[in-house]
Amino acid sequence: MAENIGVYVCHCGSNIAAVVDCEKIAQAASEWDNVVIARDYKYMCSDPGQNLIKKDIEEYGLTRVVVASCSPRMHEPTFRKTLEEAGLNGYLLEMANIREHCSWVSKDKEAATEKAIALTRGAVRRVVLHQPIKEREVPVNKATLVVGGGIAGIQAALQIANAGYPVYLVEKKPSIGGHMAQFDKTFPTLDCAACILTPKMVDVDRNQNIKLFTCSEVVEVDGYVGNFKVKVRKKPRYVDEEACTGCGDCESACVMKNRIPSEFEVGLGKRSAVYIPFPQAVPLKAAVDEENCLYLKKGKCKQSCVDACQREAIDFEQREEIVELEVGAIILATGFEIFDPSVGPQWGYGIYDNVITGLQFERITNASGPTGGKVLLKDGSEPKKVAILHCIGSRDENYNKYCSRVCCMSSVKFAHLVKEKTDAEVYEFYIDMRTFGKQYEEFYNRVQEEGVHFIRGKGAEVTEIGGELTVRAEDSLLGVYREIPVDLVILNTALVPCSDSEKVSQIFGVSRAESGFFLESHIKLDPISTTNQGIYLAGCCQSPKDIPDTVAQGSAAAAGALAAIATGKVTTSPISASVNEDICSGCKTCLNMCAYKAITFDENKKVAEINEAVCKGCGTCAATCPSGAITNSHFTTEQIFAQIEGVCENG
Amino acid sequence: MSKLKLAVYWTAACGGCDVAILDINERILQVDEAAEIVFWPLAADPKYDDVKNMPDDAIDVCLLHGAIRNSENEEMARVLRQKSKVMIAFGSCSAFGGIPGLANFFDKKEIFERVYRESESTAGKAGVYPSPAVIVPEGELTIPEFYDTVLTLDQVVEVDYYVPGCPPAVDTIWTALEAIITGELPLRGTVIAGVKTLCDECSRKKEEKKITEIKRPMEVEIDPERCLLEQGIVCCGPATRGGCGARCTSANMPCRGCYGPTDHSIDQGAKLVSAIASIIDSKDPEEIKKITHLLSDPAGTFYRFSLPGSMLRRKRKEDVS
Numbered sequence: 001m002a003e004n005i006g007v008y009v010c011h012c013g014s015n016i017a018a019v020v021d022c023e024k025i026a027q028a029a030s031e032w033d034n035v036v037i038a039r040d041y042k043y044m045c046s047d048p049g050q051n052l053i054k055k056d057i058e059e060y061g062l063t064r065v066v067v068a069s070c071s072p073r074m075h076e077p078t079f080r081k082t083l084e085e086a087g088l089n090g091y092l093l094e095m096a097n098i099r100e101h102c103s104w105v106s107k108d109k110e111a112a113t114e115k116a117i118a119l120t121r122g123a124v125r126r127v128v129l130h131q132p133i134k135e136r137e138v139p140v141n142k143a144t145l146v147v148g149g150g151i152a153g154i155q156a157a158l159q160i161a162n163a164g165y166p167v168y169l170v171e172k173k174p175s176i177g178g179h180m181a182q183f184d185k186t187f188p189t190l191d192c193a194a195c196i197l198t199p200k201m202v203d204v205d206r207n208q209n210i211k212l213f214t215c216s217e218v219v220e221v222d223g224y225v226g227n228f229k230v231k232v233r234k235k236p237r238y239v240d241e242e243a244c245t246g247c248g249d250c251e252s253a254c255v256m257k258n259r260i261p262s263e264f265e266v267g268l269g270k271r272s273a274v275y276i277p278f279p280q281a282v283p284l285k286a287a288v289d290e291e292n293c294l295y296l297k298k299g300k301c302k303q304s305c306v307d308a309c310q311r312e313a314i315d316f317e318q319r320e321e322i323v324e325l326e327v328g329a330i331i332l333a334t335g336f337e338i339f340d341p342s343v344g345p346q347w348g349y350g351i352y353d354n355v356i357t358g359l360q361f362e363r364i365t366n367a368s369g370p371t372g373g374k375v376l377l378k379d380g381s382e383p384k385k386v387a388i389l390h391c392i393g394s395r396d397e398n399y400n401k402y403c404s405r406v407c408c409m410s411s412v413k414f415a416h417l418v419k420e421k422t423d424a425e426v427y428e429f430y431i432d433m434r435t436f437g438k439q440y441e442e443f444y445n446r447v448q449e450e451g452v453h454f455i456r457g458k459g460a461e462v463t464e465i466g467g468e469l470t471v472r473a474e475d476s477l478l479g480v481y482r483e484i485p486v487d488l489v490i491l492n493t494a495l496v497p498c499s500d501s502e503k504v505s506q507i508f509g510v511s512r513a514e515s516g517f518f519l520e521s522h523i524k525l526d527p528i529s530t531t532n533q534g535i536y537l538a539g540c541c542q543s544p545k546d547i548p549d550t551v552a553q554g555s556a557a558a559a560g561a562l563a564a565i566a567t568g569k570v571t572t573s574p575i576s577a578s579v580n581e582d583i584c585s586g587c588k589t590c591l592n593m594c595a596y597k598a599i600t601f602d603e604n605k606k607v608a609e610i611n612e613a614v615c616k617g618c619g620t621c622a623a624t625c626p627s628g629a630i631t632n633s634h635f636t637t638e639q640i641f642a643q644i645e646g647v648c649e650n651g
Numbered sequence: 652m653s654k655l656k657l658a659v660y661w662t663a664a665c666g667g668c669d670v671a672i673l674d675i676n677e678r679i680l681q682v683d684e685a686a687e688i689v690f691w692p693l694a695a696d697p698k699y700d701d702v703k704n705m706p707d708d709a710i711d712v713c714l715l716h717g718a719i720r721n722s723e724n725e726e727m728a729r730v731l732r733q734k735s736k737v738m739i740a741f742g743s744c745s746a747f748g749g750i751p752g753l754a755n756f757f758d759k760k761e762i763f764e765r766v767y768r769e770s771e772s773t774a775g776k777a778g779v780y781p782s783p784a785v786i787v788p789e790g791e792l793t794i795p796e797f798y799d800t801v802l803t804l805d806q807v808v809e810v811d812y813y814v815p816g817c818p819p820a821v822d823t824i825w826t827a828l829e830a831i832i833t834g835e836l837p838l839r840g841t842v843i844a845g846v847k848t849l850c851d852e853c854s855r856k857k858e859e860k861k862i863t864e865i866k867r868p869m870e871v872e873i874d875p876e877r878c879l880l881e882q883g884i885v886c887c888g889p890a891t892r893g894g895c896g897a898r899c900t901s902a903n904m905p906c907r908g909c910y911g912p913t914d915h916s917i918d919q920g921a922k923l924v925s926a927i928a929s930i931i932d933s934k935d936p937e938e939i940k941k942i943t944h945l946l947s948d949p950a951g952t953f954y955r956f957s958l959p960g961s962m963l964r965r966k967r968k969e970d971v972s
């Protein structure tokens with residue numbers, strides 16, 4: 001197979017050239033079979049660099065191109081385009097990663113150069129076997145599904161709806177709003193959370209382009225970018241949403257009134273079995289809690305709610321519904337959950353009355369909360385000494401290694417609110433103070449001036465000494481061990497992935513990072529896309545973040561979805577797997593392997609089938625198939641082995 | 652028309668392939684009508700020189716069964732190749748190493764240690780190892796040299812066709828013989844057996860491949876209708892070439908893999924590893940470990956017949972770094 005290959009070795013400024021001898025690679029490459037020209041250049045990705053390739057394609061009649069440079073995740077699209085511009089199919093390119101795999105991971109110039117030569121040789125061997133393949137264009141359904149109605153989902157939904165396109169917003173709770181709806185004030189400006197959130201929630205309700213599903217969850221996703229088919233399970237509310245006016249008469253009449261811990265009040269308040277989640281709820285409709293309603297649970301209740309409702313809205317005949325939707329894009333905005341500090345008895349949560357979480361403090365300090373906004377101890381008295389502990393469950397090898405990013409700032413916010421509302425001394429125990437956002441450091445300085453004691457050292461233990469609640473910590477600035485008696489401890493707990501995120505990741509075919517949060521395409525350059533084309537991420541389901549970042553990501557995800565909607569079509573990667581019917585034995589080994597559910601079985605022909613449009617070309621099935629019946633284009637066995645042999649060969 | 656000149660020879664093998672040829676029963680008469688057997692140690696009593704003295708290409712077709720395990724095997728393979736127009740690797744040992752090939756999980760030294768020193772049946776002085784040449788009062792005595800690595804026939808000489816099986820099924824043998832007799836041989840290099848893997852011809856019902864346990868056939872009451880693998884019994888069917896008529900699975904025994912890989916898989920053992928790994932129904936690494944540990948002798952199970960011809964070929968040698 002004679003091909004004319006051009007090999008281009010990039011210096012990446014000094015990123016590569018400082019460790020790897022680029023000239024030597026080019027020299028070595030010029031001796032290999034099929035290579036007609038080999039060059040090294042300062043920046044291959046620059047205009048002059050790309051022009052070099054284009055000129056050579058013309059002058060030397062190149063039929064294949066190898067670029068030895070950075071990760072293909074960075075510039076493969078760049079160089080594919082270069083080839084296309086010179087009239088060559090973009091897939092006749094192969095890249096050798098001599099930066100991340102060589103110069104950045106070694107100081108040994110000789111060894112790094114040797115490895116770079118080997119990788120380039122592998123690329124040259126492989127590229128000979130490349131086939132020209134064409135990207136596909138698929139039409140895009142103009143509707144978008146947004147999953148999760150926290151601030152992230154609200155922002156994304158409004159953005160798309162305001163651009164004039166339909167949105168389905170699916171929220172599993174009876175109201176949208178997410179965590180932000182529970183807060184009192186928000187750092188760094190101390191805006192009242194409800195004041196800035198409620199208008200947006202109402203906008204969602206009023207927007208003609210948004211169809212809201214509450215008490216609902218997505219149970220199945222089929223199809224592919226531009227053409228997803230989604231099944232939503234709408235759980236019964238047992239209240240006719242049309243008829244209900246949100247007056248709350250049923251709630252007051254319910255025989256279970258004030259007997260059920262309220263989720264919204266994080267267990268600090270009580271509610272009825274039929275309830276309106278919170279005064280600003282959207283939709284402002286009652287919902288019956290199946291688990292606690294006497295009638296639904298035991299079939300025995302005088303149904304005082306039914307009598308109380310003048311609109312005859314209570315409807316115990318309501319049943320679960322499956323709604324089928326067709327959408328072109330999906331935005332996941334399922335947020336986070338709060339780390340449960342009772343798993344670590346050292347923190348005293350659930351043991352001592354006056355140890356609470358940050359979220360509980362948000363409710364206590366909220367004017368509509370259980371204490372009417374007064375900071376009070378369990379016994380109703382005002383605290384005199386308050387401890388705020390950072391990093392509970394974050395930055396901790398035993399729980400979560402990552403930093404939850406918002407707790408330093410919310411701790412500072414809590415300190416300010418305690419100071420504002422009481423005369424208490426406030427002690428903050430922190431490992432490092434991370435106040436990196438716009439106006440954040442200024443806010444921290446302001447609170448420091450308010451006389452809060454900042455103690456550098458992790459609150460290691462909350463215990464009782466002589467009947468007094470005490471925080472033990474090592475003060476790493478003073479180098480002393482401290483025991484500080486307090487009467488209220490606020491544990492600022494980690495933001496953790498939702499407990500159902502494994503299930504959700506499977507339904508949507510997205511991956512999860514080691515932390516358990518959903519995985520983006522590229523941590524820096526594409527933090528909103530996933531490896532499942534057409535599915536985007538927004539807010540804390542991707543990683544913990546504050547409201548400004550959440551809102552920004554919500555808008556960015558909306559922009560991603562809108563780009564495809566506006567053009568009406570998307571191009572999908574031509575890299576996909578296919579089954580050779582003449583080889584497939586119908587063993588069914590591959591059927592459960594596809595994360596994207598692209599494989600089905602034809603019971604008549606007794607062979608597996610792959611839907612090319614759904615397939616992401618991951619290659620799992622090709623590796624699985626014990627018959628060797630599945631081939632993944634652009635990653636054929638021959639190509640992979642040619643590359644391995646090229647890398648392993650000497651000289 | 653002059654009769655076809657046929658040779659049958661065995662190298663490192665059990666002899667089962669010879670018996671399998673006789674198993675074609677009365678059809679052997681048809682073979683006899685069409686062919687003259689010029690060399691067949693099992694049936695006649697020829698000497699090495701009988702073949703060595705033949706002119707080149709004197710044999711039309713040679714069926715060679717057995718792996719190449721020592722220097723005599725290799726020498727005869729070369730001689731027969733030279734004397735035969737068509738060389739057929741007959742049976743799994745010759746085609747991809749077969750049972751003798753399992754020795755490649757060890758080396759010569761380890762095998763000798765075990766056989767001539769440690770073995771319970773070692774009689775006389777332990778630790779006397781065979782050596783290719785010994786001087787005795789009467790002169791020098793020689794025996795073939797034992798190789799470190801078992802080879803397939805095509806690693807030693809060029810092979811024209813392959814007939815897999817341990818031993819090849821009667822129908823497979825007849826297809827091959829018929830092709831030889833009628834002269835309608837397929838493309839050179841063809842494996843004369845099925846194209847798809849065994850699951851295609853196995854009549855068991857395949858539903859969902861998900862297992863939470865690995866069991867040995869004697870540990871369960873086997874459902875005669877359902878796919879064995881789906882019942883947790885390691886069946887090599889999914890990665891093994893069909894054409895055998897699914898003799899084992901129809902007798903409630905899992906496929907052991909004797910027909911080797913298909914044309915489209917490079918390594919039968921590796922394919923089995925990924926197939927079994929793919930169907931384990933758990934995401935918990937600990938549980939997966941527990942399930943896989945239920946499989947005794949995975950290497951021997953997955954590479955039972957194909958180690959020398961596989962990508963691995965043999966266990967890594969210690970002195971190679």
Ligand SMILES: Cc1cc2nc3c(=O)[nH]c(=O)nc-3n(C[C@H](O)[C@H](O)[C@H](O)COP(=O)(O)OP(=O)(O)OC[C@H]3O[C@@H](n4cnc5c(N)ncnc54)[C@H](O)[C@@H]3O)c2cc1C
Pocket residue numbers: 147148149150151152153170171172173175176177178179180183185186187188216217218333334335336337338358359362406410413495498500504538539540541545546547548550
């Ligand atoms: C105690 C505390 C105080 C904070 N204070 C501030 C502050 O002052 N300023 C600031 O900028 N940030 C603050 N933050 C951070 C802020 O909470 C987040 O940035 C923000 O809530 C993230 O919004 P979200 O929409 O991504 O997630 P969430 O608010 O968690 O919303 C997710 C929504 O998705 C729904 N959902 C989840 N799973 C599913 C599913 N499977 N199907 C359907 N719906 C689903 C949930 O019910 C919820 O409504 C604070 C965080 C904490 C814990």
Ligand code: SF4
Pocket residue numbers: 239243244245246247248249250251285286308309310311312313314
């Ligand atoms: S009483 Fe009727 S109208 Fe009022 S909140 Fe309850 S269900 Fe709705």
Ligand code: SF4
Pocket residue numbers: 579583584585586587588589590591607608624625626627628629630
């Ligand atoms: S694993 Fe391979 S042989 Fe088995 S059903 Fe899937 S494609 Fe067919």
Ligand code: SF4
Pocket residue numbers: 587849850851853854855857877878879880881886887888889900905906
């Ligand atoms: S795995 Fe074995 S038992 Fe199951 S269908 Fe394949 S050959 Fe038959």
